[in-house]
Amino acid sequence: MSRFRKGAGSTEQHPPGRAVAPASQGTAPCSLLRSLERLLLPAECLLCRGLLPSAHADRLVCDVCRHRWRAVRPPWCPRCSQPEPLFGRCRLCASWPGALVRVRSAVWLDDAARTAVHALKYDGLPRLADELAAVTARLVPGPESPAVLVPIPLGPRRLRARGYNQSERLAAALARRWHRPLDATLLARTRDTASQTALTPAARVANVAGAFRAGPLTPGHGPGVNPPAPRLVLVDDVLTTGATLAEAARALEQGGARVIEAVTFGRAIIPDFS
Numbered sequence: 001m002s003r004f005r006k007g008a009g010s011t012e013q014h015p016p017g018r019a020v021a022p023a024s025q026g027t028a029p030c031s032l033l034r035s036l037e038r039l040l041l042p043a044e045c046l047l048c049r050g051l052l053p054s055a056h057a058d059r060l061v062c063d064v065c066r067h068r069w070r071a072v073r074p075p076w077c078p079r080c081s082q083p084e085p086l087f088g089r090c091r092l093c094a095s096w097p098g099a100l101v102r103v104r105s106a107v108w109l110d111d112a113a114r115t116a117v118h119a120l121k122y123d124g125l126p127r128l129a130d131e132l133a134a135v136t137a138r139l140v141p142g143p144e145s146p147a148v149l150v151p152i153p154l155g156p157r158r159l160r161a162r163g164y165n166q167s168e169r170l171a172a173a174l175a176r177r178w179h180r181p182l183d184a185t186l187l188a189r190t191r192d193t194a195s196q197t198a199l200t201p202a203a204r205v206a207n208v209a210g211a212f213r214a215g216p217l218t219p220g221h222g223p224g225v226n227p228p229a230p231r232l233v234l235v236d237d238v239l240t241t242g243a244t245l246a247e248a249a250r251a252l253e254q255g256g257a258r259v260i261e262a263v264t265f266g267r268a269i270i271p272d273f274s
């Protein structure tokens with residue numbers, strides 16, 4: 001038996017594995033339980049179920065699995081970092097709003113990375129955000145200062161069901177590592193949207209059209225101000241076609257933002273766009 005088993009005190013389904021407290025419930029009994037588990041049971045890697053060395057018992061993912069994640073590397077489109085097209089201009093970012101100047105992703109979303117994102121999103125493992133942020137911060141240079149990190153918000157229905165926003169967790173962990181502030185109030189969802197997973201690229205654009213609203217930007221975000229406006233850095237767990245990031249950036253641009261970047265942990269492999 002290992003620590004990987006259904007989470008004590010949680011109503012969400014976890015992958016087989018160690019008990020994980022719900023995001024907002026770091027209560028003393030849970031901490032006590034976790035400490036007891038640490039003493040009594042060895043920890044397993046969330047992805048491969050291999051035993052973690054005791055020095056890394058607090059981790060969720062072992063070094064072997066981390067090294068399986070394939071970094072997204074150049075040559076790429078300098079704007080969206082999709083692999084360079086064989087001919088012509090990059091189609092992925094051609095219709096993005098002008099303010100969205102740079103998008104980077106840490107790793108390709110193959111099976112190993114997809115399992116981690118799935119656990120972060122659907123299995124109530126928000127603590128995994130810190131591990132994904134560590135990899136992201138190692139592979140993606142932090143934004144130039146001044147910059148403010150802005151997580152992609154969830155719709156209210158999904159937020160209620162999940163109990164936390166995985167992109168906000170990732171953004172908070174990145175903000176700590178990059179020493180940049182986070183503002184989760186700058187962007188809101190105007191409505192719940194269907195999952196993008198099974199949609200075609202065109203349907204993805206339609207699905208998120210008008211789905212975001214920019215909150216009040218501080219005067220520093222406007223044009224011609226001094227000191228310069230901070231760049232806004234959107235944070236999401238995964239980029240597929242970029243439709244969600246582009247629509248969020250469009251809302252921020254309409255709200256007065258002039259320079260927007262984005263970073264995601266994973267990037268789906270879509271041959272049509274390479």
Ligand SMILES: [Zn+2]
Pocket residue numbers: 045046047048049050061062063064065066
């Ligand atoms: Zn592993």
Ligand SMILES: [Zn+2]
Pocket residue numbers: 077078079080081082090091092093094
């Ligand atoms: Zn591009």
